[in-house]
Amino acid sequence: MTGPEGVRPPGPVVAPKAAIHTEALTKRYGKFTALSGLTMTVPCGEVFGFLGPNGAGKTTAVKLLLGLSHPTAGEAWVLGAPLGDRESRRRIGYLPELFRYQDWLKAREVLQLHCELLGLPRARWLAEIAAALDRVGLVTRAGHKVGQFSKGMQQRLGLGVALLGSPDLLVLDEPTSALDPIGRHDVREVIRTLRQRGTTVFLNSHLLSEVEQVCDRVAVVDHGQIIAIGPLDDLIGGATTVRLRVTQLTTSAEEALRRFGAFTVEGDWYTFSPAVEEDVPSLVEEVVRLGGRVHGVEQRRRSLEDRFLQLLGERGEA
């Protein structure tokens, strides 16, 4: 945030209600810029999706927010405190992208260890551990050793650890990447419950459908830069996608269809995204006039994935 002459006003610029606020946050590794000028605000109580392909800079951003690595430039405030503040760190639950608990520890012991690391009063441990196990569906596994856990169960345990002490902010780095569809569903349920309680969730993911199902707002990052940010509905818009299954269309006839907007062809399927709903009858008419045979027409609301691919495509062309 800068003043009228581009000069920073004195004093804190953070909105007191924001769970996360960053200003031109940048991380370079040597000459390589992993995160470039990240400016964003995540209000309290929001489920925020930080979305991008592998290598986009998502984990880099999370490590900066948690004070695990230091920015090359820029500033940020988390739960109202500057980066690296130890008191606010206690109010953040964190599920790292890569972690490994000691194989020889039982699930309950891992949770105990983290209660201790968090500095939770001993009298609260039992209740905290029971609640965490319950919320991630590991109650019957409390006495099992981590070494016997599947990847999915380890991921649940990681989520349980992140939930200890009822954090105000939960930072989840690819929480569902190791999970099967049921596990993914369960994580979404946990996130929905947290939202109802007013917990802020910062969710890193390259899995668009995950983000789409639980997030209030998303930022799309690519090559260390935000390329879109906003409420999901605004990002996706009201646009629809129309798919036609067409045979016997010549390449020159295909060209004539461009006036209905950009489309992609996969096998017999022609996908127009975004498409204008009102155009569908004339589009079908035109295909037939051009000698094509229409076997099917499908229409659906454009998904975040469609929009995401479009955004990345536009960047590639620019």
Ligand SMILES: Nc1ncnc2c1ncn2[C@@H]1O[C@H](COP(=O)(O)OP(=O)(O)O)[C@@H](O)[C@H]1O
């Ligand atoms: N410690 C590091 N040293 C050098 N490059 C790094 C380091 N950590 C991450 N990177 C690079 O920064 C980019 C962003 O990485 P990362 O934030 O892990 O991406 P994401 O989490 O979106 O997949 C990648 O190209 C990665 O190779």
Ligand SMILES: [Mg+2]
């Ligand atoms: Mg990552």
